[in-house]
Amino acid sequence: METYNDQLSGRVMLPVLGQPAAERSDAARNRQALLAVAQTIVASSGVAALSMDGLAAQAGVGVGTVYRRFKDRAGLAYALLDHGERRFQEEFLFGSPPLGPGAPPIARIRAFLHAYIDRLDTQAELHLFAECHAPTARFRSGAYQTHRAHLALLLTQARPDISANYLADALLALLGAGLFLHQRRELHLTTNQMKAGLDQLLNCLDAATEPNATRTLDAERH
Amino acid sequence: METYNDQLSGRVMLPVLGQPAAERSDAARNRQALLAVAQTIVASSGVAALSMDGLAAQAGVGVGTVYRRFKDRAGLAYALLDHGERRFQEEFLFGSPPLGPGAPPIARIRAFLHAYIDRLDTQAELHLFAECHAPTARFRSGAYQTHRAHLALLLTQARPDISANYLADALLALLGAGLFLHQRRELHLTTNQMKAGLDQLLNCLDAATEPNATRTLDAERH
DNA sequence: ACTCTAAACGGAGAAGCATCCGCTTCGACT
DNA sequence: AGTCGAAGCGGATGCTTCTCCGTTTAGAGT
Secondary structure, eight states, rough: OOSSTTTOOOOGGGOOOOOOOOOHHHHHHHHHHHHHHHHHHHHHHOGGOHHHHHHHHHHTTTTHHHHHHSSSSHHHHHHHHHHHHHHHHHHHHHHHHTTTTTOOOOHHHHHHHHHHHHHHHHHHHHHHHHHHHHOOOOOOOHHHHHHHHHHHHHHHHHHSSSSSHHHHHHHHHHTTTHHIIIIIIOOOOHHHHHHHHOOOOOOOOHHOOOOOOOOSSOOOOO | OOOOOOTTGGGGGSOOOOOOOOOOHHHHHHHHHHHHHHHHHHHHHEEEEEEEEHHHHHSSSSSHHHHHHHHHHHHHHHHHHHHHHHHHHHHHHHSSSSBTTTTTTHHHHHHHHHHHHHHHHHHHHHHHOOOOOOOHHHHHHHHHHHHHHHHHHHHHHOOTTTTTTHHHHHHHHHHHHHHHIIIIIIHHHHHHHHHHHHHHHHHHHHHHHOTTTTSSSTTOOO
16 A cells, blocks of 8 residues: 655655655654664675664664664665665756766666666665565655656657657666676676667667657757 | 576476486375465465465465475465466467467567466466565576577577577566566556557567668578 | 385474554644 | 643564474385
């Protein structure tokens, strides 16, 4: 029933409307403490070692508190990813090209995919952890929605003839943590090889542009 | 450490080499009984209601037995998917075209994707269950390896200029149970719409064939 | 029929997730 | 400073997964 829209949100874009009643100071303190401890655990022993009970114990709070703050295991994971996600969003929404505005659509998409791969390179386990413990949540999360909207917008510009939303979902599927880890651990691909693979597909998209479709809205053909 | 290679295997293709020492009769009996009970539970109450303890209780065996037979939750799920997977493999390996041999590569790929979507339509929850409880296992499973090899072979014929293995993984990523359920539940797509989406992408692949690359190995250009 | 051993069985127990609910505390408003 | 209600706290509790290990049994060889 509940979603993780608050975590990892597209809040960056939202006006300060009905801020859902700011956290009480003790609550905020606990959240920070818990996040700090959680990060330490993950850094030192890996995500597998991160348990709700253990976290509560190490942070010196009751388990109830952990659940109140983070809802569940997946919520905790999303909270841990949130900082990086915010920065990422700022970069592709407001940063400098080619990731940020200013570059042609295909270039921005490419930059987005590359940047995403780089994030996975350091955080794939955490992403996987989050995805697995709330399987449908990835798609409902604010982060996913934002990424999807971003890609869909760019794709509409690059390929007005293809369903942009579908394509956006497709591209994001290629960035799933499970696939990434498989490619890294089993196939021993480097991030550069993955990027190259994605580039190939993008080239495909670019090359296959229908002759009568406008490739970019305002660029002349030559 | 362990994998699920035995479940959902490409055994279809394997000669009768070192059959891993046939099951003892009591073991086989228990496996059948457990699978039957598990299927009943899933059919009547959904995958969420399928617990190892409950299964053991309902089947009248100890939990240890369940774990010995199926290794873990994910293993049980894979075992439940196994029957259908065998039939699916037979169809795309030996069945009639366009799914089976005889049709041109792109047509076979399309047929494969469509058939996969149809399977997901009835079994997505079980697939998701399996994927989530052994996140990396999907990629290591015999089923995945077989699907991947199949697609890679066809892709090599259709697009010798693109890394077939990478593309195969990409296509299979689009068939993840998580994405499927998201598209069905959240976006209210029909299976036909999903198939259409996949077709669009395939058309892209087809259309973007490099002019100097041979589209099919022995077809003349005109 | 008897023996013997690898395989299978069963269930107690450890550990984790999540909930519930009575108690405590913050902080807004007098 | 004092009141008061919403929000937060915590840990007992229940349920589940999975492991471990002592006991039992199938079935091959004699």
